[in-house]
Amino acid sequence: MVPVPRSPTPSRRPRHRAEDGTRSRTQRRPADGPATTATVQCHSATASFFLPPRVGPGPVVAKKTKKAAPPTACPFRVPDAFGDHPGGQTSLELGRQSARPGTLFLSLHLGHDLDGKIATECRRRGVTMPSRGPLYTEIHKMVSTIRRDHPYQHWVFVCWCLLTTVMLPATFLLFQLEPTLLRAIAVAFWFSTYMVNVFHTRHHKGGNLYRNAALNAVTEPLYDLIECVFAVTSENWRDNHCGSHHVYTNDADDWDVKSPHPILRLVEAQSKHWYHAYQWLYVPLALSMVTATYPFDNLLLSKAYLRPKRWLFFAIWVALAIVLPYLNHGWRGLGHVALMYVTVSIIMGYSFQVSHNHRTLRCGDRAGTPAPYDPKGPIDIDAWLRLQIEESVSWGGYWSTLVWGGLNMQIEHHICPGHDTTLYYFISLELKKICAKYGIRYTYEPSLVTAVRQYHRDLYHMGQ
Secondary structure, three states: OOOOOOOOOOOOOOOEEOOOOOEEOOOOOOOOOOHHHOOEEOOOOOOOOOOOOOOOOOOOOOOOOOOOOOOOEEEOOOOOOOOOOOOOHHHHHHHHHOOOHHHHHHHHHOOOOHHHHHHHHHHHOOOOOOOOOHHHHHHHHHHHHHHHHOOHHHHHHHHHHHHHHHHHHHHHHHHHHOOOHHHHHHHHHHHHHHHHHHHHHHHHOOOOOOOOHHHHHHHHHHHHHHHHHOOOOHHHHHHHHHHHHOOOOOOOOOHHHHOOOOOOOOOOOOOOOHHHHHHHHHHHHHHOOOHHHHHHHHHHHOOHHHHHHHHHHHHHHHHHHHHHHHHHHHHHHHHHHHHHHHHHHHHHHHHHHOOOOOOOOOHHHHOOOOOOOOOOOOOOHHHHHHHHHHOOEEEOOHHHHHHOOOOOEHHHHHHOOOOOOOHHHHHHHHHHHHHHHHOOOOEEEOOHHHHHHHHHHHHHHHHO
């Protein structure tokens, strides 16, 4: 979905769920406990994913059913101090703030040495590792094998990110010297490539993009400058994307579902207005200037430690995106800047939106079937994995995966978001077999064009 933060700490007020899991708008569930305790509940029974669909347009009616036994507590906690954590300090802080630190722990470590170095470190720090199920265990083993069998993919990923790091400033400099149509498109392409490869992956990895301390140290100042001036500050994005979207995927409390509303209606729980009947037509216009709002979001929503510098970053953006193009090239310069922003917004907007908007997804919300879990309560890791797979769309092949930073392999990205992106293509080949074995729906489109077509069909139906 389009990462457009509107608040650094989004309000995710949960809706009450009846005993059978249906939503109710007239009741509220008690607030969650303090996030600072960073504990997680684990249970062994996976809720049913095969409840019968509702027929007709009426609301879902809660039925009186017997309450299930409370889940077994699994006392996972994030360590208070872990200075040399390989995944960086931001991942630890995200886990401390989350109601599901165990889910984050297992997803970020899927495919890594869980039973070796990670287990040893957990024992040394007195941390009880979260429970794993058979589905998680099989996927974990498969991803570990893929990483071992394709070590060269790390260097493919590193070279592509470094090429992007060079090409983005170079094309932007040429664009400033003489803005043309081709140069505007080139800047849009490399900025989009930067966002989905460097920015997106870097912050999912906790800043450890290259797994090389020297290379990370050399590139980090440039990346921070690009993101604070032209993109989204990492803190705002991490709270909304990693802490909300990746944990509560496609629920109405998912920030990436909430933020486009009321312009776009993506789930049944959202209010419907007359103009939503035409959203499948006006969505390109709605997406066309999304990236132009990033500097304003950074100015208004920056975290406390960035606030003294926010006016400086905003002033740099105004100078580079407005003042210099106008002084050097007049209205023609500003027109090419606008074209560049429209192009990059369309590329990024569709790249994110097609990932979770498809007629086969959100079956619980759209067909009237209750969601299989309480979005703020405990969840079995296998149930969570199944949810990630069934609420995401993958499209394209290896070259699409390279260029789009694995964003096209959204299913694979959601179950293990901290890997080198080109690995997701190889993971997808084996994951399809595992999904067939466990009876899990795997939604795949052959290309971005077909994925966009399905996205527009979805918008049409959601507006009717």
